[in-house]
Amino acid sequence: MDTSSKIYVAGHTGLVGSAIRRSLEKHGYTNIVGRTINELNLEDFGATNAFFNAEKPDYVILAAAKVGGIVANNTYRAEFIHTNLQIQNNVVHCSYLHNVKKLLFLGSSCIYPKHCPQPMKENHLLTSELEYTNEPYAIAKIAGLKMCEAYNLQYGTNFISVMPTNLYGPYDNFDLEKSHVLPALLRKMHLARLMAEGDEKAVAKDLGTEDWQPIVEKFGVSKDEVNIWGTGKPFREFLYSEDMADACVFILRNVDFSDLTQGQKEVINTHINIGTGKDSTIGELAALVKKVVGFEGTLNFDSTKPDGTQKKLLDVSKLNAQGWIYQTELEDGIRKMYDWYLKRS
Numbered sequence: 001m002d003t004s005s006k007i008y009v010a011g012h013t014g015l016v017g018s019a020i021r022r023s024l025e026k027h028g029y030t031n032i033v034g035r036t037i038n039e040l041n042l043e044d045f046g047a048t049n050a051f052f053n054a055e056k057p058d059y060v061i062l063a064a065a066k067v068g069g070i071v072a073n074n075t076y077r078a079e080f081i082h083t084n085l086q087i088q089n090n091v092v093h094c095s096y097l098h099n100v101k102k103l104l105f106l107g108s109s110c111i112y113p114k115h116c117p118q119p120m121k122e123n124h125l126l127t128s129e130l131e132y133t134n135e136p137y138a139i140a141k142i143a144g145l146k147m148c149e150a151y152n153l154q155y156g157t158n159f160i161s162v163m164p165t166n167l168y169g170p171y172d173n174f175d176l177e178k179s180h181v182l183p184a185l186l187r188k189m190h191l192a193r194l195m196a197e198g199d200e201k202a203v204a205k206d207l208g209t210e211d212w213q214p215i216v217e218k219f220g221v222s223k224d225e226v227n228i229w230g231t232g233k234p235f236r237e238f239l240y241s242e243d244m245a246d247a248c249v250f251i252l253r254n255v256d257f258s259d260l261t262q263g264q265k266e267v268i269n270t271h272i273n274i275g276t277g278k279d280s281t282i283g284e285l286a287a288l289v290k291k292v293v294g295f296e297g298t299l300n301f302d303s304t305k306p307d308g309t310q311k312k313l314l315d316v317s318k319l320n321a322q323g324w325i326y327q328t329e330l331e332d333g334i335r336k337m338y339d340w341y342l343k344r345s
Contacts, residue, residue, distance in 0.1 A: 003029050006058050009063060013036060016245075045089075056098060062087075069181055070134070070229070073134040100157075102159070103159040105161045107145055108138070113130060114130055119313040119315035121317075125268075133308055160252075166180065166312075169337050176188070186337065188228075191221050192226050225297050228299060233307065234311065235281055235310065235313065236281075243327055248274070255272070277313070277315070279312075
């Protein structure tokens with residue numbers, strides 16, 4: 001993979017894509033192309049095919065996706081399966097049609113069964129039913145990785161799928177309704193701290209309105225307490241986005257599909273987990289965010305709301321065996337994320 005190779009990062013402005021773009025630049029790759037959703041609708045095959053025909057990328061990183069937390073996944077079920085299938089089908093097929101040398105498809109740890117053995121190994125895929133709340137998104141991602149395998153086997157392409165654990169970091173989605181748990185907790189506690197300090201002007205600026213009281217009430221935020229969905233007992237693994245990006249670039253540079261099929265009679269589950277191999281409860285995570293943000297109020301867990309899967313810890317031995325191990329511990333990563341959020345605000 002030459003540093004002058006043209007690399008298309010689909011989703012280059014999001015949490016995942018922007019981190020991968022920065023990692024590529026750090027490693028000396030300068031010929032990177034990207035398009036915003038307003039510039040290129042990846043759900044439109046004609047537009048996607050025209051882009052590939054014009055740009056002719058050597059390598060493709062498919063980080064574009066419709067993503068969200070448990071509330072968004074369970075509310076917008078049709079959108080999550082339809083949008084992601086459309087994007088994947090178009091980008092993967094165009095990568096084949098235009099002879100892309102290697103494609104990296106990013107999935108999610110939610111592809112694994114609800115009651116999966118822990119830690120979750122790549123060969124646990126499709127061994128039992130999925131978690132209901134994010135089933136449409138998980139099915140779309142499973143279809144994507146199976147599509148990559150199928151194209152490799154039929155057409156001789158070099159498409160690799162990676163399944164990161166829960167990610168967080170700069171350019172995350174901090175929407176109070178649609179974000180994942182960590183950025184949602186961080187923003188809620190940030191708002192609560194501002195309210196406790198009596199800085200109503202800063203609260204209004206953060207929420208973009210002078211009429212902010214109904215918003216904080218809706219999401220269970222006050223100067224004295226923050227309400228959190230679920231019991232706080234489920235375990236989750238979190239990986240700093242910059243670490244994830246370095247892992248992706250490492251795999252792009254050092255791993256081919258043929259490396260992942262050795263010894264297999266039936267070629268399946270060739271995807272690679274990306275994570276830390278460590279987890280913590282949502283309660284422990286919330287306490288850590290509280291410490292970093294400096295919120296001194298009470299955390300209330302609402303047990304009437306769904307918890308989702310009880311434990312989702314990835315087995316990362318396949319990736320470790322390739323020579324990559326994460327670098328950023330959770331508290332350090334949260335501090336970096338909060339510093340970025342404050343500067344952005």
